Amino acid sequence: MKDLYKEMNKAMQGTPVMAMSFLKDFFLRTRHITLYACCMAVLVFLLKWLQWKLLIVDNSLDIYIGLIALFFTMLGIWVATQLVKPKIKTVVVEKEVYITPQDSPVINEAELKKLHLSTRELEVLRLLAKGHSNAEIAEQLFLSLSTVKTHASNLFVKMDVKSRTQAIEKAKRLKITA
């Protein structure tokens, strides 16, 4: 709301064109609320008119109420369907895809790209796969132990493994290391 006030001030000091653009922007941002308000207004007038019209015919009050009941029941259903929407249950179905890794001596670039590893993470992985400890990797890459641990941890998440040993095994299996 503060921002809105700011923008209004800003617009007031500008040219008429800027004011127009502000109004347009304001309308676009609040068009949902405006639309609802208009609908409500129309509805109220309609009801008032119906009330007046139908009250002349004395016995049609039942029909009137019935219509209202019907309408609001529908409205309720519609509202409910709108409210229910975000409650989407996600059922995860695991689909097993068997792939036959080609026994190419070259590094499997395709599999490597799938992992979306960053430069540093890949460097860490390479040294990791050589059997180096975190401390050794830190020394070789001129990093702190903390940084290596961070990279390694992120690496394990991306590779969907839980330890460096699994990472090594997977890296060798996918042939993404030398």
Add this chain to the structure above:
Amino acid sequence: MKDLYKEMNKAMQGTPVMAMSFLKDFFLRTRHITLYACCMAVLVFLLKWLQWKLLIVDNSLDIYIGLIALFFTMLGIWVATQLVKPKIKTVVVEKEVYITPQDSPVINEAELKKLHLSTRELEVLRLLAKGHSNAEIAEQLFLSLSTVKTHASNLFVKMDVKSRTQAIEKAKRLKITA
């Protein structure tokens, strides 16, 4: 409905006990509808009473209608929640499962013999090289964690390495594991 008629005929021909059981069964099966009907009946009477009562106070018609609208909106929402089945969005997660083809060139028996590993040590090494933790290895070989640790420790001495990661690297390099 046909089935219902059939069942009724069938029940009529039976003993009173059977008829009773049929009625109980019938009630259990239709208790939802019955409940709805009862609720509706009560509601209608309530409305009629409200109508008569409130019409005396002339200007309260608006409140009356408002209450009806509110009530039926709620009813609509409730009905909708009962009717609308939870939308289930199935997210298919493709999990890639790799087959290790038996293309592995012969295991380097010569290098393996040089290490003078015992049977258990080799078993531990094989699982180690698959990326398993000591706890997992213990579980698979029906051993205690202590034993696995002992084997692993002895293994590292024999392989002249200082950690399981180095052992894996060396094992893969010498092709002494599958």
Add this chain to the structure above:
DNA sequence: GCGAATTTGGTACTAAAGTATGAGTACCTT
């Protein structure tokens, strides 16, 4: 049978790995 090697398991300890969180910098894109 005896000794060596193997296997199994324990305790106690240290070292390393891994997780979680926060935070600052740098670069790039919109």
Add this chain to the structure above:
DNA sequence: AAGGTACTCATACTTTAGTACCAAATTCGC
């Protein structure tokens, strides 16, 4: 200018790995 990503580093903590030392039971060759 703002937001996102990558990179860096730190602290604090839990878990796992690894070492050392010990002690049974078993196996196997001599």
